Amino acid sequence: MRSPLAVAAGVALLLLLAFLQPWLRFVSTIALATGLAVLGIMLLLRAGQVSFGHALYVAAGAYTVAFLRPYLGEALFLVLAGALVATALGLLVGLFVARYRDIFFGMLNLAFSMVAWSLLEKLYSLTRGTDGIRVVRPSLLGLGLDGAAWDWALFLLALVAALLAGALVARYLGSPAGSALGAIKTRETRLEFAGIAARRVLLQAYLASAALAGVGGAITALATLHVTPLLAYWTHSGELVFVAILGGTGHVLGPFLGAVVFELVRVHAAAAFPDAWQMILGFVLLVIILSAARGLAGLLDDLARRLGRRG
Amino acid sequence: MSAPLLAARGLFLAFGGVRAADGVDLEVAEGEILAIIGPNGAGKTTFINMVTGYLRPQAGSIRFTGREIAGLPPRRIVRLGIARSFQIPQLFTEHTVLENVALHLAARSGFWAAFTPLLSAERRAEALALLSGLELAPLAEARADQLDEGARKLVDIAMALALRPRLLLMDEPTSGVAAAEKHAIMDRLVAALRREGVTAVFVEHDMEVVARHADRVAVWSQGRILAEGPPAAVLADPVVRREVIGVEGAPC
Numbered sequence: 036m037r038s039p040l041a042v043a044a045g046v047a048l049l050l051l052l053a054f055l056q057p058w059l060r061f062v063s064t065i066a067l068a069t070g071l072a073v074l075g076i077m078l079l080l081r082a083g084q085v086s087f088g089h090a091l092y093v094a095a096g097a098y099t100v101a102f103l104r105p106y107l108g109e110a111l112f113l114v115l116a117g118a119l120v121a122t123a124l125g126l127l128v129g130l131f132v133a134r135y136r137d138i139f140f141g142m143l144n145l146a147f148s149m150v151a152w153s154l155l156e157k158l159y160s161l162t163r164g165t166d167g168i169r170v171v172r173p174s175l176l177g178l179g180l181d182g183a184a185w186d187w188a189l190f191l192l193a194l195v196a197a198l199l200a201g202a203l204v205a206r207y208l209g210s211p212a213g214s215a216l217g218a219i220k221t222r223e224t225r226l227e228f229a230g231i232a233a234r235r236v237l238l239q240a241y242l243a244s245a246a247l248a249g250v251g252g253a254i255t256a257l258a259t260l261h262v263t264p265l266l267a268y269w270t271h272s273g274e275l276v277f278v279a280i281l282g283g284t285g286h287v288l289g290p291f292l293g294a295v296v297f298e299l300v301r302v303h304a305a306a307a308f309p310d311a312w313q314m315i316l317g318f319v320l321l322v323i324i325l326s327a328a329r330g331l332a333g334l335l336d337d338l339a340r341r342l343g344r345r346g
Numbered sequence: 347m348s349a350p351l352l353a354a355r356g357l358f359l360a361f362g363g364v365r366a367a368d369g370v371d372l373e374v375a376e377g378e379i380l381a382i383i384g385p386n387g388a389g390k391t392t393f394i395n396m397v398t399g400y401l402r403p404q405a406g407s408i409r410f411t412g413r414e415i416a417g418l419p420p421r422r423i424v425r426l427g428i429a430r431s432f433q434i435p436q437l438f439t440e441h442t443v444l445e446n447v448a449l450h451l452a453a454r455s456g457f458w459a460a461f462t463p464l465l466s467a468e469r470r471a472e473a474l475a476l477l478s479g480l481e482l483a484p485l486a487e488a489r490a491d492q493l494d495e496g497a498r499k500l501v502d503i504a505m506a507l508a509l510r511p512r513l514l515l516m517d518e519p520t521s522g523v524a525a526a527e528k529h530a531i532m533d534r535l536v537a538a539l540r541r542e543g544v545t546a547v548f549v550e551h552d553m554e555v556v557a558r559h560a561d562r563v564a565v566w567s568q569g570r571i572l573a574e575g576p577p578a579a580v581l582a583d584p585v586v587r588r589e590v591i592g593v594e595g596a597p598c
Contacts (some may be wrong), residue, residue: 206461211452214445214464218438225436229453229509230424337462 041288041335042201045187046194054192060186062259066298067193069278071250073290074204075244076279081208082237083220087272088144091128091151092245094267095121095253098155101168101262110175110192114253121249122242129241130314133234136223148267155264167263170256175229193254200247201287207243208287216240248275277316281323281329292331349412350377351545352397352428352513359392360569362538366392367403368569374513379536379546381560381577382551384590388566390549391433394515398430400422410513424453429500429511433518433549435502439491443482443501446490447473450508473508479538481505494521500531506537514539516548520555528552532559553591563592 044146046167049067052058072093079086096117103116111260162168172181175188207213215236218226228244236309274297282293300319304312327334350373359368364537366389374380382390395401397408399420408416415423438446465473477483480500485493493501499522506514519535520528536559539546550556556563557577564574565586572589573580580586 203461207464208461209465210461211464214441214449217440218449221439221441224438225438225505227420228424228430229450229505230421230434231453232421233450236571275582 038205038286038288041339045288046198047290049194053187057183057186060190061258062302063300064186064190065195065255067190067197068251068254068258069275069298070197070251070291070294071193072248073278073294074200074287075247076275077284077290078204078208078216078240078244078285079237080279080284081213081216081220082240084140084152084237086144086244086278087141087149087269087276088146089244089248089275090267090269090271091144091273092121092248093124093147093252093255093271093278094148094151094155094262094264095124095245096249097253097256097262097266098162098168098252099172099249100253100256101170104170104173108127108173109177110173110189110257112193113173113257114196114250117253118246118249120219121252121322122246124239125242125245129238133238133241145269145272148272149269152264152267152269155267158203160257162264165264167261170260170262172260173257185213189254189257192249193258196250196254197291200250201291204243204247205287212236213240245327275296281320281330281334283334284325285329285336286332288335289330289332292335296331350374351411352547353409354393354397355407355409357393357396357403357408359389359396359401359403365389365394365569367406369563370406370566370569370571372564372571372574374545374547375542376512376545378561379539379548379559380548381556381561381563382549382566383551383556384572389569390566391517393566394430394547394549397423397515398428404586424509424511427510427512429506429509429513430515431499431503431517431519432507433521435495437490437498437501437505442487442489443477443493443504444473444486447476447504449510450474450502450505454509472528476504477510479536479541488587489577489593491514495526495576496524497533500522507544508544510542512545514544514546516546517550518551520550520552528555529558553581 049063053063072089076086076089099117099120100113103113107113128147132140132164135143156164172185175192180188215226215231219233219237223233252266278293278297279290282289300316301312304315308315323330352374354370354372357367359367382393383392392401396403399418402417406416407414410426410428415426445464448464451469451472452464473484474486477486482500482504485497490501499519503516503519520532523531532555560577561577563577563580565572567579567589573583573586
């Protein structure tokens with residue numbers, strides 16, 4: 036199995052980049068946070084279901100941090116709270132949407148996220164509308180950090196969260212429950228005849244995806260120290276699906292690989308072509324879909340296989 | 347005789363004007379292998395669908411080990427010990443054969459251990475043993491969508507067997523299988539059933555297969571049981587030969 040090697044290489048590369056280019060620490064943190072949310076999208080994609088509304092759970096995690104920050108000074112607790120709130124919301128919505136498949140599943144998720152977006156925009160007295168809420172930098176593990184130290188600490192927190200989540204999700208995908216996700220995609224009725232409740236399998240994955248998005252959102256809020264309703268907007272949901280396909284769904288590394296590439300392309304393309312960076316992203320995705328349907332993770336896998344055969 | 351394992355009484359189900367089951371009484375004794383024959387559209391598959399919970403009979407009762415199961419959802423019925431295979435194999439096409447079987451093994455025992463591997467050493471061995479029993483072991487690592495029709499059919503049955511049922515219902519286990527392989531496959535299958543002590547009902551169109559492998563035959567015609575009994579007697583019945591087998595006169 037090459038996975039541990041690939042993970043180690045990825046971690047080393049990220050650490051190196053963060054060390055050499057200070058501004059990349061922030062970009063990497065955001066990329067890892069996005070990767071966490073995309074990891075959840077990947078779980079649903081395994082079941083053949085595409086959610087166009089998972090920005091809802093990213094926003095739930097981020098706003099939880101913003102709302103609780105005045106009462107809670109520890110970053111770890113804030114992230115944990117973000118995950119809990121997102122999961123609870125995921126249960127509420129999931130009990131409903133886990134009954135639906137395909138376009139209905141996608142659109143219902145979209146609908147819920149847009150309701151949340153409009154509430155965040157309109158309830159000004161509570162959410163400060165489009166102005167958003169500023170988050171005062173908390174302490175991490177009781178340490179009051181600022182400047183470069185905080186950037187490093189948050190980057191490492193995101194990295195640890197990503198490694199932990201990646202390991203758990205890999206474990207889950209190798210289990211009967213994770214395997215049943217793929218069965219929902221190919222032959223759901225047979226699952227029922229095996230005595231397995233497909234809806235419960237999907238709900239389980241949905242809760243996990245909400246929790247992951249919640250953690251991602253909480254870390255994003257801690258990195259940007261500012262939350263706005265745009266976090267819940269449908270273009271953000273679309274971005275998560277975009278990254279999932281870019282990275283590939285075959286391996287837990289895919290979402291993080293996709294997220295890092297996505298953020299780097301965005302940063303560079305936005306700097307070089309301020310008016311056309313979305314177009315560049317679009318072309319990148321087009322090339323990936325046409326040339327490597329299994330995403331960047333699939334591309335790497337093929338490459339490793341070819342090298343292995345030669346060596 | 348002891349109480350039957352499965353007892354259907356007065357089963358009735360009509361699709362519009364077509365009566366798929368029109369007051370059917372049918373019993374299956376523990377340990378026997380019952381074949382159901384009959385013309386297309388007679389209601390044979392509908393019977394399997396009613397017993398396994400896919401369709402709810404409009405009237406009548408189905409008792410399994412004395413317990414009423416008519417109208418229960420498929421998931422509940424499976425857990426009581428009734429499994430089925432399909433005329434058109436229903437496989438998880440992106441999984442390997444081994445994973446297809448292992449997932450069914452896992453469904454039976456403690457499925458919610460979400461963080462134990464699907465292919466634990468134990469489960470892998472159990473799945474391989476089951477596949478070996480049907481001489482499918484060489485295909486274990488193949489993806490289910492890469493098999494030929496005969497193998498798909500057998501894998502479909504292996505999945506049902508992995509649920510360790512007391513009663514297995516098979517919808518045309520040999521249709522789509524090359525004629526030359528039919529008996530070999532059924533020999534393997536019936537041997538496995540007898541070895542595991544599984545009671546079985548199978549729908550079949552090939553009378554040679556029925557004569558050779560069934561303990562008892564029920565003839566389903568226009569929603570009714572036209573005849574039932576030992577294969578030799580039933581298949582020799584002139585009415586059955588005319589109505590179902592499509593041959594005039596006595597057997598030659």
